[in-house]
Amino acid sequence: MGDMVMSGEDPEGKPNALNDEGPMVDPTMEPLEAPAGRSGSKPRFHSRYADQTPVLEGQQPPRIGGGPDPAAQGPHTVLRYDLINKRIYKGREFNEVGNPVRDVDFTNPTYPSGEPRPGHPGPPHQHRYIVNDPAVGPRSGFRRGRAEPIQ
Amino acid sequence: MFGVTILDHSDNGVLSLDLKDILLLLGSQAESSEWEISHVEALDGVGAEELHCLADKGARVPGQRLIRLASAVTQIIDGIFRGYQKGESEPWIVIQAVDSSAFDVQSDDKGVIHQIRQHFRSVVCLPIGSE
Numbered sequence: 170m171g172d173m174v175m176s177g178e179d180p181e182g183k184p185n186a187l188n189d190e191g192p193m194v195d196p197t198m199e200p201l202e203a204p205a206g207r208s209g210s211k212p213r214f215h216s217r218y219a220d221q222t223p224v225l226e227g228q229q230p231p232r233i234g235g236g237p238d239p240a241a242q243g244p245h246t247v248l249r250y251d252l253i254n255k256r257i258y259k260g261r262e263f264n265e266v267g268n269p270v271r272d273v274d275f276t277n278p279t280y281p282s283g284e285p286r287p288g289h290p291g292p293p294h295q296h297r298y299i300v301n302d303p304a305v306g307p308r309s310g311f312r313r314g315r316a317e318p319i320q
Numbered sequence: 321m322f323g324v325t326i327l328d329h330s331d332n333g334v335l336s337l338d339l340k341d342i343l344l345l346l347g348s349q350a351e352s353s354e355w356e357i358s359h360v361e362a363l364d365g366v367g368a369e370e371l372h373c374l375a376d377k378g379a380r381v382p383g384q385r386l387i388r389l390a391s392a393v394t395q396i397i398d399g400i401f402r403g404y405q406k407g408e409s410e411p412w413i414v415i416q417a418v419d420s421s422a423f424d425v426q427s428d429d430k431g432v433i434h435q436i437r438q439h440f441r442s443v444v445c446l447p448i449g450s451e
Contacts, residue, residue: 215359226359226400227358232361232372278419278421280447282447284447286418286422288327288421289419289421296419297333299332299333310364310365310394311363311364312334312363312395313363313395313397313420314332314420315335315420315421317333
């Protein structure tokens with residue numbers, strides 16, 4: 170794809186450096202080990218890179234905001250950079266008119282315990298953007314699809 | 321707490337539910353709770369920017385406001401929504417949007433978990449230790 174634009178700052182500090190149903194009480198239902206509150210002392214895991222480096226809950230890099238980069242011409246990718254682990258966390262690709270095409274995620278989500286969640290190929294994996302209403306087209310907006318192998 | 325993951329998808333591969341659907345299912349329990357919002361990434365809609373601001377502040381919001389915001393976004397990709405009964409310091413429910421692929425719901429209330437299992441098609445238990 171075309172240009173790449175960094176979301177947030179790069180490690181050098183340069184902003185945007187690169188352009189069953191059951192009964193009412195289910196007897197099979199077992200309680201989780203501890204309350205899912207915010208007062209637990211154990212770290213909560215959010216996701217892991219391919220080399221198993223974890224991203225803890227709350228340490229996700231700043232979200233990609235505002236859609237395509239206004240300075241970009243043509244198809245381009247906006248990168249979400251992980252300043253803690255010093256690597257690219259996600260890339261969002263936009264087409265020539267600025268509509269989102271897909272996200273490429275360089276981490277897979279985990280359970281808070283750090284165990285991998287099923288159903289995610291990779292990492293990396295991709296999420297395609299699907300137009301909300303094909304009869305209306307891109308004006309109807311987009312939703313992000315499920316995780317798929319990179320194509 | 322007890323927990324489940326909701327995985328309902330449409331034929332086009334998009335998750336067929338969003339936060340608003342879970343909140344509407346909870347009904348008055350959602351409305352009467354205060355909600356703490358964190359680590360949210362939402363797509364489009366007038367509610368997305370407001371949700372992002374609230375998440376960044378870690379603010380608690382009334383249930384009716386969260387329902388309004390959740391109804392005013394196209395999709396919530398990621399985020400944690402902790403529901404508190406008024407005056408309580410521990411949440412009675414935690415809803416987590418996971419990578420636009422699933423929603424986890426954890427609650428002390430087995431009735432709520434049962435309601436979710438009845439309402440959605442593809443619901444699996446969270447593994448023990450997923451606190």
